[in-house]
Amino acid sequence: MTGHHADAVESGVKAFCECVRSRTNRSEDGDPLMTVAFSPNAPLLRINRGRSQTDESEQRGHMLLCQGVVAAWRNPRAHELVDDSPARALMMLELLNDLMTTTKAAVRTRKRRAA
Template structure:
């Protein structure tokens, strides 16, 4: 998240939703009404963006209890104040409440992986997001080597094989074939990683109880897929003349 941008958006919204009391006209028996600093139209526009920031900064914020009987935007206003303070002091919070360890951003994984997973991930369907990411990596690999007759584990075994290419079976080379142990090692490593992913992650999804998986587990699965996707993407295709 771009913290500086988010803070500016939050402050703009906080200012827009400050309320003041409007007294009832003379002769009218009423306690009056409350009015936001900016018009309802402008507040609604800002809320569209701010709600997405709040979803990131304070998950589950809509369930917080705030007195909104007389102030329509009271919940948004209070949560925006909380989110602003949280973002301003996030470094302090991380140092004092938990390990200041590096974090993985799913959005920064290889594009094949995140493009395949993002839609379902955003809606909380983590297992399905991983499945779609695995399908996307498989499809992109098929495209790169021009194959449709083989997929998943077998596809990667043939693509990263150290055998010479033959008609209809192009190979992927992670480095120049210089006949060294290193060359054979990186090719074998790519095959092993792909087999682990498709045999140990993707395939069990087809046979296990279709319950969802934990977000952290899903993120780790996506990270593994991202490594494989990057290796495929950066590999050189070797085909028959």
């Protein structure tokens, strides 16, 4: 590897997961965390008003993106050497930034409980 781009992506995903855990006061990780946080059926964090089919689709899409980022980006970098190009790593970090911004702006829908 010529740089630490994959390490930056892995760290970014870990920071994103910690943000979700902090906002929800949950201890899960990966798919279970993203499902309990963003599921269109009784989410802990709602990214919109949840009043229309479009809102539900957007909520579901955010959950799926979050699940996909953890599975496709963090897990491979945590278990093997991945050589991300600077441009690819930047694209991944930009998407992580968007997911983090949306998550921080999301409204808690019910009282936070420890898992």
